[in-house]
Amino acid sequence: MSDPREPLFREEQVDASWVAAAQQARVLVNRGPIVVGPSVQAVLTGLALIFFALGTTLSILEPSPWKAIVSGAGVTIALLGWFWARRHEGLEPFLGSGERTPASLLERDQRRAVRLQMRGKTPPTPHSMELVDLLTRRQQASARNLWPTLIGFGVALVGANLTSGVLLLGFLGVSVFIAVVSWIERRRWQRVREAIAHVPGVQREDG
Numbered sequence: 001m002s003d004p005r006e007p008l009f010r011e012e013q014v015d016a017s018w019v020a021a022a023q024q025a026r027v028l029v030n031r032g033p034i035v036v037g038p039s040v041q042a043v044l045t046g047l048a049l050i051f052f053a054l055g056t057t058l059s060i061l062e063p064s065p066w067k068a069i070v071s072g073a074g075v076t077i078a079l080l081g082w083f084w085a086r087r088h089e090g091l092e093p094f095l096g097s098g099e100r101t102p103a104s105l106l107e108r109d110q111r112r113a114v115r116l117q118m119r120g121k122t123p124p125t126p127h128s129m130e131l132v133d134l135l136t137r138r139q140q141a142s143a144r145n146l147w148p149t150l151i152g153f154g155v156a157l158v159g160a161n162l163t164s165g166v167l168l169l170g171f172l173g174v175s176v177f178i179a180v181v182s183w184i185e186r187r188r189w190q191r192v193r194e195a196i197a198h199v200p201g202v203q204r205e206d207g
Helices: 006-031 040-061 066-087 108-118 129-159 165-197
Strands: none
Touching: 006 108, 006 129, 040 066, 040 129, 066 129, 108 129, 108 165, 129 165
């Protein structure tokens, strides 16, 4: 004979999962992820330094100093991006830290629902609204933290290979691709935030 209290217990478990996941997401938004070992910014800055060394060496062997100048500018941008991220606790882990993610606290159906809501395919619910809001803000912060160092790395790479037309075209194509993807992501974030604002009966804090 089934226990008539089982649906109630099940609903309480589901609510507890949403609350726990939202709490973990709030921690990530407030302090950022735990970085174990090198950060993504540190790795990109290190690679930019390698390209700067290459560009400087080639500039010594060739009459033109532009390789050293451009790759040096890229290293400067990458370093500034790294220092800025460190100062604002915005370093992104290059390797997994082992920290529990908000999604790991959800059940399979809940994770699938959050993925659809994060893509803007389905509207958030009162249960998932806070989690989706926090995860969206976390994605936006991650993009802001990575962009400066990523740009510096790209400039240093191009600077070390200024005479390579194929590389320049490839870099241009990748830059256009990243710009288009970034525009699409911003539009998606905007749709998700608008959907969150229209969740009935729930007040949302803008952040």
